[in-house]
Amino acid sequence: MTSLPDLTLNDGTTLPAIGFGTWTLRGSDATEQVASALEAGYRLIDTAASYGNEAEVGRAVAESGIARSQIAVTSKLAGPDHGYDATLRAVERSLAALGLDRLDLYLIHWPLPARDLYVDTWRAFIRLRDEGVVRSVGVSNFTAAHLDRVIAETGVTPAVNQIELHPGFVQEQMRAAHATRGILTQSWGPLGRGRGILDAEAVREVAQAHGVTPAQAVLRWHHQLGAQPLPKSGDPTRQRENLDIAGFTLDEEQMARIASLPQRRLGGDPDTHEE
Numbered sequence: 495m496t497s498l499p500d501l502t503l504n505d506g507t508t509l510p511a512i513g514f515g516t517w518t519l520r521g522s523d524a525t526e527q528v529a530s531a532l533e534a535g536y537r538l539i540d541t542a543a544s545y546g547n548e549a550e551v552g553r554a555v556a557e558s559g560i561a562r563s564q565i566a567v568t569s570k571l572a573g574p575d576h577g578y579d580a581t582l583r584a585v586e587r588s589l590a591a592l593g594l595d596r597l598d599l600y601l602i603h604w605p606l607p608a609r610d611l612y613v614d615t616w617r618a619f620i621r622l623r624d625e626g627v628v629r630s631v632g633v634s635n636f637t638a639a640h641l642d643r644v645i646a647e648t649g650v651t652p653a654v655n656q657i658e659l660h661p662g663f664v665q666e667q668m669r670a671a672h673a674t675r676g677i678l679t680q681s682w683g684p685l686g687r688g689r690g691i692l693d694a695e696a697v698r699e700v701a702q703a704h705g706v707t708p709a710q711a712v713l714r715w716h717h718q719l720g721a722q723p724l725p726k727s728g729d730p731t732r733q734r735e736n737l738d739i740a741g742f743t744l745d746e747e748q749m750a751r752i753a754s755l756p757q758r759r760l761g762g763d764p765d766t767h768e769e
């Protein structure tokens with residue numbers, strides 16, 4: 495297990511420094527791979543209603559033998575469920591699928607500004623938090639303008655914004671926006687989905703200098719930025735490798751080197767993405 499200290503959210507709760515991503519894990523493979531991640535030491539599992547694997551994730555959590563209080567489970571509200579009442583129904587479906595009576599973190603998966611329901615959705619999230627149905631509430635793929643609108647209209651700042659972040663898309667402005675608002679940055683696609691980023695010369699050289707793998711160098715880079723990476727791996731050896739980043743520190747030049755890759759978004763644009 496990582497010996498990195500937990501991260502404290504703006505609502506006073508804590509989460510592990512690294513989480514386990516489950517996008518693309520399906521069926522019995524998902525249960526097996528989440529079980530192996532829990533065995534490796536992950537204590538934060540990131541799923542979403544739209545991943546179609548909440549039941550499989552829940553089974554792995556239930557069968558792990560690890561106390562429920564020791565595992566944080568994140569889920570996300572899907573696009574068709576935006577709106578106050580729809581959100582209250584959607585969380586019940588996610589909890590039933592997961593077999594849990596409470597989520598540790600619930601996120602609005604995408605802002606879907608064209609539908610303009612994310613503020614109402616956020617109001618329902620606040621109610622769910624106040625009623626103890628979810629421990630912490632946050633958002634995903636929100637821009638600074640989306641964040642400011644929910645904060646201005648409800649007075650509640652999301653604890654987390656989960657955004658695309660990796661050496662090929664370093665999100666300097668969003669990280670600064672989070673820092674000034676006290677929001678934890680969660681990094682999705684932290685390894686750039688494994689494409690290109692891990693083979694980049696800059697990343698390989700920094701990794702070599704520390705005798706670690708490119709994935710470890712990149713995950714350490716996230717950690718030193720103050721972000722919480724959510725790497726996904728279906729391979730037990732790589733799952734362990736991705737947790738093992740406490741034993742080395744990147745210097746300023748190495749941090750900058752990793753961030754020097756050509757910049758390109760891999761996923762959707764928050765202002766236009768539809769779900």
Ligand SMILES: NC(=O)c1ccc[n+]([C@@H]2O[C@H](COP(=O)([O-])OP(=O)(O)OC[C@H]3O[C@@H](n4cnc5c(N)ncnc54)[C@H](OP(=O)(O)O)[C@@H]3O)[C@@H](O)[C@H]2O)c1
Nearest residue numbers: 515516517682683684685686687688709725726727728732
């Ligand atoms: N909020 C959002 O909109 C959003 C969007 C996308 C993703 N996410 C979340 O973020 C999580 C992570 O993102 P992601 O799954 O897209 O991409 P990722 O974690 O950046 O990359 C996963 C890929 O990297 C490979 N990989 C993992 N560890 C490796 C290692 N040590 N060495 C070499 N290759 C390695 C994996 O292959 P193997 O499995 O074969 O190891 C897989 O192909 C998702 O699973 C999901 O939970 C959220």
